[in-house]
Amino acid sequence: MKARTKWLLPILALLLILAGCQTVGGLDVNKALLGDLDVKSSESSTTFSLNAVPAAGISAEDQEMVDLINSFSVNIAHVKLQDNGNVSAAGSVGYKKLTVPFTLFMDKEAIVFTAEGAKQPFYFPLESYEEEFGVEGFDPTKAQEISKLLTTFVVKNLPNPGAINVSSVNEAVYGQQLNLTKLHTEITGDELPALVKSFLKSVSKDTEGFTALISGLYDYLYPILKASGMDESLSDLGLGDLPLDDKEGVVTVAHDAAKLAVDALLLVYDNQVKNLYKSTPELNTILGKDTKLQVDLLVDSGFHIRKQNLDLKVALPASEDLPLQSISVKAETQTWNVNGAVTADAISKEGALDLSETQLTPGQTLRSFDQNSAVYKLLKDDFGITAKDIVIAPDDDYYYPIVENGTTYVPLRYLAEDLDAVVKWDPVNKAINVTDDVYGDVVVFKVGSAQVLINGKAVKISEPVFVDEYGDAYVPLRLLAEALHATVKVDEYGYIDIHRP
Structure with missing residues (x-):
């Protein structure tokens, strides 16, 4: 089982994004999924919890581990996104019977965070890509544009799952009653292969969107390639002798090559999936009917998501290494003050411990917290960092x-x-x-x-x-x-x- 779990994370990631994209019950699902891309400022809260269901006949030692997993929770009581990109968060992490409050602040220069019992804040500078990796020509604003362009392209081509519906609801968001449109969708694990195939088919046919995406990637990557000296021809990238400064030609060649790769994958897709299930029988459980993702998106009239409820249950095959029937993840988020006046709560860097310059030993880590604090006890007694x-x-x-x-x-x-x-x-x-x-x-x-x-x-x-x-x-x-x-x-x-x- 352990040797074959490396493919699990990308599969779960696909489960999370395949939430439908076509109009349902009068709601343009595309707009609902993309509406938050134009949000510059907001306030929100999120809760996160895990639930592991043990296999039959589990040992006392394994049951103890299950209880530890189920005791874990995260409550981010208040996140503030400022229109300049600054973000602050205040919340707590629950583990066993302990609750550890924390605060965090991030701007363009650094991440600063602290936790109850810490003797000083912790500081991690955010170096630019040019400083950290020696990459010249990198433009962070372009990266944001590419992220938006990629998200738009993916969402546009996503198929609807079998269970998806829309209803009108009146719900409270941060104490305010709102009339919202509720999009509910359910996806089971056995639906995933067909959904992925439909997505690939849509991508193959979306010449306009595919070309726009590659054009945006060109605008982003060309300055970096030019700064690195790889700007003479596509031969450096294995795509022919076309000069890289010929944007139209490069985009055309890249699109044709990418489409050819997608079409080639579609030709062998069914056989590849069949062989994958045959060589990895655990997939029949993990991607079976008992694995289910349920998502509720509550959208306002401006197509901004004001509430999100996510419940993902992953069925697990019988294994001595992982004695669980299933593990579930639940997350609930509500958002308010969308595009309003928001100021992130800064944390002073004065006296903070710079984590980029210090390789903390177990002793240094413990000395950063009061001996009577919950974090100190967790690190030493539960996590055994000194062992x-x-x-x-x-x-x-x-x-x-x-x-x-x-x-x-x-x-x-x-x-x-x-x-x-x-x-x-x-x-x-x-x-x-x-x-x-x-x-x-x-x-x-x-x-x-x-x-x-x-x-x-x-x-x-x-x-x-x-x-x-x-x-x-x-x-x-x-x-x-x-x-x-x-x-x-x-x-x-x-x-x-x-x-x-």
């Missing part, structure tokens, strides 16, 4: 353990850094200082000395610290591991198991 398990064989070719008078010695730096400790050379005292990542304990070793300092307290060891022919300082394995809050066990075959909770 480490290291196994050293008697003939290990990485640690090269050496036994002297019944004591096992290993290279200090290798084991200490694998336990996230910081190792520094003290040239003044000619000592090696090891600082525990989580608790901050300091262990001091001196080459040639049989005395070790642990938090300032002297401890005798049976043999002095020594350096091997490669320059690695060897120290007693058990003493170092236990000083860094790990336990050490040796089995009957001489394998050493080091565990830090």
Whole structure:
């Protein structure tokens, strides 16, 4: 099962977008699906939850995992989209019996977020593509235009599913009663292959829309190709000798090549689907009648979606690796103040921790939160971010353990850094200082000395610290591991198991 799940995400993505595109009950579904593309500002809220249904005869351990999945929820109580593109969000994440409030702010420069119990905000700069990837000619505004053009093209060619209807309703949105048009659609997993085939057929026939899409992609990509030096001919792209600055010719060639690829796929589509089901029998369950997507879109007179309810249930085949009958996702969203005066709630970057410059260790992550906070307890106790398990064989070719008078010695730096400790050379005292990542304990070793300092307290060891022919300082394995809050066990075959909770 695990080896074959890589195709699941794109299948689910298709399930989510195939919500119909033709006129139903007087409602232009195209406009309903595309109406939000012109929204510049708004306020909204969203709730999200999971529900896993266990398979029969599930073990107590697996049931515990199911309960954890079902305890997860996200409540984004207030999202503010400002007309300049700034976005803020405030909400909470639920897990087990804990609730963790959070806030987030994003502008063109950075994402800043914080959570209850955090000692400072967290900051992640949004570098431009030119800075991050060295891509010249990139225009973010063009990317937005292409996104809109692509969405329009896809929605235009989507077929209607079997179950789709429209009704008039009166519902409250953020406390205001509104007359809305409700579009309800249902899609089962076994409908998907036929819907995809219908979509491909429509794309093949949509010469005008396909050409417009490729023309828009040309306007977006040509400056980037020119800046990178790939602007002389289509031969660089494997499409012939036509010069790239001939837009009309390039668009025509690209359209014909893309249409040919779609038509070729349609010729073998049925056989390919049949072979896929045969080689991957799990698909008969995942894309069967028990997998269902239900979507309600409540649209106002301006074709803006004011409420969305999504319920996706995915049936799962029997498996020891995944002992579930099904897993469901529910999401509910309501939107108000559409294109009104909205100001996103900024979070100051002053004192924030820059995540782009810091590779946080488990200890640094924990120290970013108050020890009594819910996040601290989740990270340490539930997610076990400090947990480490290291196994050293008697003939290990990485640690090269050496036994002297019944004591096992290993290279200090290798084991200490694998336990996230910081190792520094003290040239003044000619000592090696090891600082525990989580608790901050300091262990001091001196080459040639049989005395070790642990938090300032002297401890005798049976043999002095020594350096091997490669320059690695060897120290007693058990003493170092236990000083860094790990336990050490040796089995009957001489394998050493080091565990830090």
